[in-house]
Amino acid sequence: MDILRIATAGSVDDGKSTLIGRLLYETQSITKDKIEALESASKRKGLDFLDLSLLTDGLIAEREQGITIDVAHIYFSTPNRKYIIADTPGHVEYTRNMVTGASTANVSLILIDARQGVVEQTARHLSIASLLRIPKVVVCINKMDLVQYSEARFNEIIESLKPLISNTQFEGQEISYLPISSLFGQNITKKSDQMNWYTGESLLNELEAYEFANQLSQAESRFQVQWVIRPKTEEFHDYRGYAGKIASGTFKVGDKIRVLPTGQESTISSIEKFQDKLEKADAGESVVISLATDVDISRGNTLVLANDLDAPQMKEFSAKICWLDQQALVPGKTYLLQHGVHLGKAKISQIESRLDVINQTVETDIQSLKLNEIGSISLRTAQPVMADAYEKNPANGSFILIDEFSNSTVGVGFLN
Template identity: 50%
Template sequence: MLDNNQLLRFTTAGSVDDGKSTLIGRLLYDSKSIFEDQLEAIENTSKKKGHDGVDLALFTDGLRDEREQGITIDVAYRYFTTPKRKFIIADTPGHIQYTRNMVTGASTANVATILVDARHGVIEQTKRHAFIASLLQIPHIIVCINKMDLVDFSEDVYNNIVSQFEEISSKMLVKDVRFIPMSALLGDNVVNKSENMKWYQGAPMLHTLETMHISSDINKVDARFPVQTVLRPQRDEFIDYRGYAGRVASGIFRPGDEVTVMPSGFTSKIKTIDTLDGELKEAFAPMSVSMTLEDDIDISRGDMIVRSNNKPEPSQDIEVMLCWLNNSPAKPRAKYTIKHTSNDQKAMIKEVVYKIDINTLERINDDVELKMNDISKVKIRTTKPLMIDSYRENRTTGSIILVDDATNETVAAGMIV
């Protein structure tokens, strides 16, 4: 029964000490999703640190530096299952210098849970994380107004924070925002409904996550198959076999479909779709398969097989919403490697069109320097055309990363406009 449960990925975000790790610890603890040996180890660690009870934050803060400092530095992934659904949690850091980790954790999420300290209300990091969630087109946001026990479970405080967040979310493309007042430390409205906030008529967090409708973010219309490698087995029974292997990025492919190989533009028809278990009648995202075509065409890694009646636009000039992730600022007109699906090309940032002021969500037009955590719209020029779609239409073929050739570090992640 559990194997058939729908999987939901959600990320936690918020400022430092808003209680993200404690919230996840409470979620795991109250839903009975912790093994006995884990619980025993955390209980021992809590005693050594002088806590009276179990320090719930330790369930996710696994790195030694994190435990010593009492903060989350890296993205910590946790998995748990209830009778209704499977979950993958990405616990992301709150410090501003780790915003790039939040981008990483949120990139595959269905739901973003943004924690707000009831004492402080909406602050800059709240706005930053909400904006990143909207930029990555996460369809659902749950605003967890935490530490309500420190403001006497006040309904007025809750309503004031709801108004603050609604004011900033109205400027973003967010489809669904929900608000839950809670105390992660005491367990109010996390797994069990709070007895201290009877004025709140909504469901606790776990019930909300279990019953929330999650639609697939995979584009089922535009058929895109980035080629990763060409298979030429040397065994006798496969001596004439030439298969193009990769992972279907979007859409559906069937034998007999007329396809075009990009960027060359040559056309053919799909002869077979193969896997280790035999031939398939159709392939769809995110399946990994090998395709054979009826015609011999020169195809290599980085090419893309698409339906002839639905082709992407090859482009060397790309407009991207870019999140700068590196400690060092962007070098003017420096060369980077751009990675798009299975295609790697040299690229250059031609122009910084504008940057986003996270506090006001307004555009800054006169600042062209890209520093760590900056979010900006840029124009990128590549040496060869890329087969792109907009991120809004296709998350797989609409996303890119930039890699510094000198250090081999990933310096930026971007969504194609």
């Protein structure tokens, strides 16, 4: 079965945790002891219904405050496919958690409280979904029970979203709108009996029917070496293998390859995965590749197909970035840039612009980027970086910036 990765987003108290809890509960993905504990906890709180948010808000601080603070990954499955949900925080100060939680998602569920309508965080979450090029966005207008399941209110919110979405750069991304009530299970796993005016599918049916193409398998072939294997035993005295994960594309036995940044060429003689010998390996597979000739390869080098003459090697490039640190990003400062397993120094040449997520406008003449702000920057690296544009190859187009003194991750970047 394939795996659909989902990220939730929404403002504080829009019902993200309750929605996920409802999905788990109605797909029978909760063990009996957890249901009993949930019933007991709900009774202690004086509730006459199950508080399904308790299934995902695991931190003590989250339960005390009634908000999500950290990213939680939740797993469930149906007979058709498996699901991994990243339940991300809604508060503005945890925007960085939302970016990291949504970075691998195929679908983004953006929740809106039907009473509040579009708020600042809605704009921020739409911006991040666009920035990360998440293929499908489902706008879930939640708590419809508190507006008497009003079709007029649902349509009013959709109309207020249209200018925001038209100003956000959603290119080739699918957007749909769904009226739901997480608390009472309306339009979650089955069609609502309170909203006969809604003609679309329930949330689970929409997720089940969604066909997502593996963009990485269609991208240019990239294999970054994580480890050089030299057993140095009598049996494997001459063995030399290169272990890593195929970031994108496909490699086959017999393919002619080129090593970046050295430019040396050779031919793939074998591909191994555990005890198996493969004829080919695709994006996402962790394998050991051996070559017909011994060439100088070390950790962080990248293998590409020899006929891929446009494979990038850049020391200067621009990127979009979400800043994660309390200390602002300023031009001229040096950081460690980690792209896959490659780690090297990088200097911020310039802050080109900052995105005003509320108005979806770009501000220039910016002197710094503060915590949770999104902008465009120019960088210069000490060593060549073998990275693609994020839009074309997400697995090879992102990086992180690390403070070289504190070792804190301070920024998440996406190559233009």
